[in-house]
Amino acid sequence: MRAKVFPKGKHYQSKKYAFLYHQKLLIEQTFSYLKCDIKNNVLVCIGWLQPQDCKDRYKVKIEYVVGYEPKTTILKPFILPSKHIHMYKDHSVCLHYPPDMRWNEKIKICEYTIPWVSEWIIFYEIYQITGKWEGRESPVHIRECDKNIGVDIND
């Protein structure tokens, strides 16, 4: 979701790397299945996970640009995108309804986005059996073009 809250000033631009590095450290300390790297002002975390009782292993990619909500993509297995499973055409998933909480650079990805990925997988596995999304959903929806970003557009 494009909720730009990070100022574009020179001072903040120079601090981007520090913010990204801090998030990277926190993620690596908390989640052993993710490997993280910072490239072109984007923190990219990739890993395989299979929450308990899930049939498949999932390869996920989380891309974070300072100040924006991270973009989470399910790389494997191949999943047919659909609004019913909150997945866009590029296989990124929408884990959060922006009015519930405005994203800012202080929000820790390891406490929000990453546990939500596990939740998405749990609800997706239930959906595969029942055909019904049983997770909590937003009352309104955003458009395809409003999906979260994976590049630093301010750079």
Place this chain on the structure above:
Amino acid sequence: MNIYDNYLSTIREAIDRDKKSKSFSKGLSGFERPLTEGVDTRAFFDKKIDMTPLPSFLNLVNTAGLKANVNQKLGEHPDFKHLKETNQTEKHYIVSVFIDIKGSTNLFREYDLETITVITNTIQRAAIHTCVALGGYIHRLQGDGVFVYFGGKGVDKKDANIKAITATSMFSYFVKNDLKKIFDQDGIEDISTRIGIDFGDDENVIWAKAGIGDCSEITTYSLHTNLASKMQGHAKSNGIVVGEYVKSKTQLSEELFSLVTDSYGNVIKRYIFENRKSGFLYTQYEFNWLKYLKSLPYLREDVDGLVPVSKDDAERERLNRLRQTAGIITGGNAFTDSEGNISSSSVGVKNQPHRFHYEG
């Protein structure tokens, strides 16, 4: 476990023929040789049995979402067999498993050599098929025992360890329960299995050719392969002993592991390997395989002991468990651990409330 019924009936049949032939010859004094036929080993070996596990096994494997490694030859791990033609070596992790059948000497008190040949071969086949069904590679047969590798290129390390633990647990159950019932009837005790398992990570295992020319094989050079064999020696009757790397890789409940003890409950040989110079102390653990098997979603307990659940039942139970987890999430009581598992056990990060979103 009824997946072993076929092996049990083969053994039962051999024992019955053995008894019949003896009782008939006993009744006819003066005859040195029995008039009825004993066990026909030729017929046993003529039966076409390949590496493909029996359908009962394949059903279970299918229900569990696993895949059998049917296409393999003894001692030729497909990911490393190319090394046999070269002098090259490769570093790659492996789980080494030593399965030994103890007490087969007792069989000589009761049965003919032919009968014993059929019995020991059938037990060994059961061990082989159990491991193959769960993705293992049979590396070597040693007397009654089997040396198996689990894992390989593209196989997740945790998965490889879990499969090794599962295969050996199932085989231990077969020996301790199913096989015991047969031999108990004839007063034969102490047929048991002892198993050692260890995991050597990429930097600690070298794959290379051992031997010369045609008299060679591909094998692993690793402290942890040696330790698996050593740990098997420390296992109790029908016990499984694993190295601490297996414990940490499987990430199973702490309750399933305990220090190895003697019959009085005293800890014996806590460290299976000690290098005081480098400060490397490596612990061995007894693995509670029965508790582990009871926790598996594709097995259930009934009056006959553990039996595989049907695929439909397994899926229904899985959905129930997923919904329990979903309930924890929507109830705001969820925690996510370092591997991405969700539970209410306060381990890991507390999940924050949110709502999924989208519209095209």
